[in-house]
Amino acid sequence: MQLTFAHRTDSVHRSFIREILKVTARPEIISFAGGLPNPALFPVEAMRQAAGRILGEDGADVLQYSTTEGHAPLREYIAARYKKRFGMIVSPDDILITTGSQQGLDLLGKVFLDRGTPMVVERPGYLGAIQAFSVFEPRFMAVELEKDGPNLDELERALDQGARLFYAVTNFQNPSGLTYSLEKRKAVAALMEGRDAVLVEDDPYGELRFAGEFHPPIRALGGDNCILLGTFSKVTVPGFRLGWIVAPKEILSKAVVMKQGADLHTSTLAQRLLYEYLETNDLDAHVERIRQRYGAQCRVMTAACERHFPEGVSFTRPEGGMFLWAALPEGYSAMDLLDKAIARNVAFVPGRPFYVEPGMGENTLRLNFSNSDEARIEEGIGRLGQAMKELLGR
Amino acid sequence: MQLTFAHRTDSVHRSFIREILKVTARPEIISFAGGLPNPALFPVEAMRQAAGRILGEDGADVLQYSTTEGHAPLREYIAARYKKRFGMIVSPDDILITTGSQQGLDLLGKVFLDRGTPMVVERPGYLGAIQAFSVFEPRFMAVELEKDGPNLDELERALDQGARLFYAVTNFQNPSGLTYSLEKRKAVAALMEGRDAVLVEDDPYGELRFAGEFHPPIRALGGDNCILLGTFSKVTVPGFRLGWIVAPKEILSKAVVMKQGADLHTSTLAQRLLYEYLETNDLDAHVERIRQRYGAQCRVMTAACERHFPEGVSFTRPEGGMFLWAALPEGYSAMDLLDKAIARNVAFVPGRPFYVEPGMGENTLRLNFSNSDEARIEEGIGRLGQAMKELLGR
Numbered sequence: 001m002q003l004t005f006a007h008r009t010d011s012v013h014r015s016f017i018r019e020i021l022k023v024t025a026r027p028e029i030i031s032f033a034g035g036l037p038n039p040a041l042f043p044v045e046a047m048r049q050a051a052g053r054i055l056g057e058d059g060a061d062v063l064q065y066s067t068t069e070g071h072a073p074l075r076e077y078i079a080a081r082y083k084k085r086f087g088m089i090v091s092p093d094d095i096l097i098t099t100g101s102q103q104g105l106d107l108l109g110k111v112f113l114d115r116g117t118p119m120v121v122e123r124p125g126y127l128g129a130i131q132a133f134s135v136f137e138p139r140f141m142a143v144e145l146e147k148d149g150p151n152l153d154e155l156e157r158a159l160d161q162g163a164r165l166f167y168a169v170t171n172f173q174n175p176s177g178l179t180y181s182l183e184k185r186k187a188v189a190a191l192m193e194g195r196d197a198v199l200v201e202d203d204p205y206g207e208l209r210f211a212g213e214f215h216p217p218i219r220a221l222g223g224d225n226c227i228l229l230g231t232f233s234k235v236t237v238p239g240f241r242l243g244w245i246v247a248p249k250e251i252l253s254k255a256v257v258m259k260q261g262a263d264l265h266t267s268t269l270a271q272r273l274l275y276e277y278l279e280t281n282d283l284d285a286h287v288e289r290i291r292q293r294y295g296a297q298c299r300v301m302t303a304a305c306e307r308h309f310p311e312g313v314s315f316t317r318p319e320g321g322m323f324l325w326a327a328l329p330e331g332y333s334a335m336d337l338l339d340k341a342i343a344r345n346v347a348f349v350p351g352r353p354f355y356v357e358p359g360m361g362e363n364t365l366r367l368n369f370s371n372s373d374e375a376r377i378e379e380g381i382g383r384l385g386q387a388m389k390e391l392l393g394r
Numbered sequence: 395m396q397l398t399f400a401h402r403t404d405s406v407h408r409s410f411i412r413e414i415l416k417v418t419a420r421p422e423i424i425s426f427a428g429g430l431p432n433p434a435l436f437p438v439e440a441m442r443q444a445a446g447r448i449l450g451e452d453g454a455d456v457l458q459y460s461t462t463e464g465h466a467p468l469r470e471y472i473a474a475r476y477k478k479r480f481g482m483i484v485s486p487d488d489i490l491i492t493t494g495s496q497q498g499l500d501l502l503g504k505v506f507l508d509r510g511t512p513m514v515v516e517r518p519g520y521l522g523a524i525q526a527f528s529v530f531e532p533r534f535m536a537v538e539l540e541k542d543g544p545n546l547d548e549l550e551r552a553l554d555q556g557a558r559l560f561y562a563v564t565n566f567q568n569p570s571g572l573t574y575s576l577e578k579r580k581a582v583a584a585l586m587e588g589r590d591a592v593l594v595e596d597d598p599y600g601e602l603r604f605a606g607e608f609h610p611p612i613r614a615l616g617g618d619n620c621i622l623l624g625t626f627s628k629v630t631v632p633g634f635r636l637g638w639i640v641a642p643k644e645i646l647s648k649a650v651v652m653k654q655g656a657d658l659h660t661s662t663l664a665q666r667l668l669y670e671y672l673e674t675n676d677l678d679a680h681v682e683r684i685r686q687r688y689g690a691q692c693r694v695m696t697a698a699c700e701r702h703f704p705e706g707v708s709f710t711r712p713e714g715g716m717f718l719w720a721a722l723p724e725g726y727s728a729m730d731l732l733d734k735a736i737a738r739n740v741a742f743v744p745g746r747p748f749y750v751e752p753g754m755g756e757n758t759l760r761l762n763f764s765n766s767d768e769a770r771i772e773e774g775i776g777r778l779g780q781a782m783k784e785l786l787g788r
Binding site for chain 2: 002003004005006007008009012013014036037039040042044045047048051052055060061062065066100103105106110111112113114115128131132134135136164196198233239240241251254256257258260261262263264265266267268269270273
């Protein structure tokens with residue numbers, strides 16, 4: 001059988017990370033490769049009770065088809081939380097529940113991207129988004145992600161050159177752990193103003209701040225072309241696949257149509273169960289536990305990196321989220337390091353796939369701190385430091 | 395704000411059916427418009443018990459991220475069921491769990507359709523599939539759906555003209571209720587043989603046969619370019635959004651990559667909960683109850699149509715599924731009928747949106763029998779007959 005596939009199949013690739021995860025699933029490996037939340041913090045018992053209640057009381061309703069837009073009380077909850085956290089006014093009608101925030105990327109790609117449409121990603125950028133947008137064969141441009149946000153000159157140049165979508169992870173970015181400052185948020189909002197272009201601000205990690213101060217989403221500072229994505233995956237559980245898009249009606253109604261074609265609606269059970277959990281539990285207290293734990297794990301990791309990494313290796317010091325980003329001296333390859341690390345039963349994700357431009361990021365790597373306890377972090381970073389020393393010949 | 399949207403947004407439209415459903419949700423309306431399974435048959439208590447068990451015993455595992463391909467035991471269950479029902483050999487590795495079978499359409503559209511790629515749908519065809527494929531801007535061709543399957547001459551001509559995908563609902567089709575005969579299945583399999591084209595056989599209703607004999611899927615009769623979609627929505631519950639694609643590795647691996655971009659994976663909780671339900675309950679006995687009920691409801695509906703519809707109105711007599719299809723005499727409009735019907739508090743879906751060609755199907759309508767009890771069917775069809783008589787001036 002010789003089948004012709006769609007042109008886009010040439011440009012969309014199997015997620016390198018998900019492939020690495022298969023290799024590193026062996027129990028003897030200390031893996032900093034994944035992007036998993038710590039399952040010890042999942043509210044399992046509360047979910048069990050909530051499931052018993054909704055299936056006992058609401059019966060068939062929670063098992064039937066439902067609306068594409070999503071469960072109305074859940075959308076109201078999300079709107080109320082934005083108001084409480086940032087004084088940000090969002091109508092529940094401007095919220096579409098998605099099958100994880102990953103689906104938000106797919107739907108917005110469908111709404112905005114034709115083949116060849118120019119769009120901007122961060123350098124480095126979130127791999128899952130690059131993969132989702134690649135399906136629509138845009139022309140990727142990249143702007144440097146600096147310690148406090150994007151390089152504004154590069155961003156302005158890209159927008160002036162006709163970029164129609166800017167994808168930004170503004171808090172504790174995956175992969176870098178970096179966060180946009182309030183000044184850069186305002187500057188990005190101003191740069192977007194009045195353009196035939198949209199900002200897609202993806203904020204899966206924003207609640208997980210364990211140091212420093214919260215900043216409002218750019219959507220709260222900018223105009224109607226600033227779209228915001230959110231998710232329950234990092235503050236409750238990821239296995240439900242529940243996220244959302246915040247956007248004005250003109251955009252959202254097109255995303256709704258695309259969602260009808262994509263999967264009709266997001267799991268009724270997952271929406272109703274999560275809402276029941278939120279109604280009967282204290283999310284703030286739960287998120288605070290996550291912050292404390294991840295903060296402790298992050299501090300152990302950065303301290304271990306200080307101690308064990310050889311001179312010339314740099315790394316970020318995140319104030320939240322799940323990831324830390326390191327760079328070997330120029331000319332050294334993180335792929336080579338991975339071989340030596342796996343020989344020592346420790347794993348990470350090489351940074352190369354997070355760049356859309358050829359030849360960049362070969363010396364970079366991402367380390368996840370959310371899914372390993374302190375003892376394993378200490379031990380694993382020690383081993384990784386050894387692998388680095390061997391690679392660097394020290 | 396003046397935003398430019400992707401070209402495809404011109405050709406993908408809000409589901410007309412989902413819009414009608416909003417109008418017809420008023421309790422005083424007897425609605426044959428929806429496509430809902432009968433919630434009285436949902437195994438609510440069994441699901442409640444299953445949820446208690448998996449959350450009590452497997453804990454965080456059922457709430458964590460999982461693999462894109464889907465829960466392995468669930469894929470094994472699906473493979474075993476095909477073997478049991480049809481002696482059809484499918485490897486679990488050839489099954490991808492999707493977020494409803496609707497997502498299968500989106501993923502296969504991504505794998506096979508470029509803008510302008512010719513593809514075939516049935517006349518009339520499933521609206522949800524037309525919507526899903528429209529996102530990729532194919533060139534639609536239609537082949538007449540006859541009482542026993544597609545017009546084979548038309549289908550061969552379309553394939554000879556370069557159609558690269560044929561979308562077929564082979565059992566109790568939505569909207570027509572029609573089923574492919576065994577002979578036509580074999581003929582379609584033979585027509586596909588050796589071509590650079592795929593059959594996408596969608597089978598949501600196949601298990602719901604309440605009269606006549608089961609036929610194997612075309613995938614069981616044909617080559618590796620015959621893809622099969624399935625779903626748990628009609629035999630258990632639709633609100634989980636659980637379906638699957640059966641396809642050989644070359645195709646499936648590309649669909650997996652597209653699914654990574656679309657939503658990473660299907661809800662872990664939904665997959666684990668459904669599998670627990672299947673393991674601890676008798677699906678055959680459950681499906682038999684659905685068959686009995688839908689069969690009874692269908693018989694009441696066809697008998698009522700016989701009695702109440704005026705001369706010149708024709709309708710199908712389905713052997714399974716959830717829908718019956720009626721046609722007014724040529725020249726009369728089902729949209730006009732809908733106005734008169736809603737004035738009598740009865741609703742249906744006009745057939746026009748099920749046709750991709752202009753000006754066709756204006757006189758047709760779809761009637762759902764799965765989600766109304768016998769008394770409401772009798773009453774509703776009586777009212778609809780009155781509306782028809784008024785429209786036809788009799």
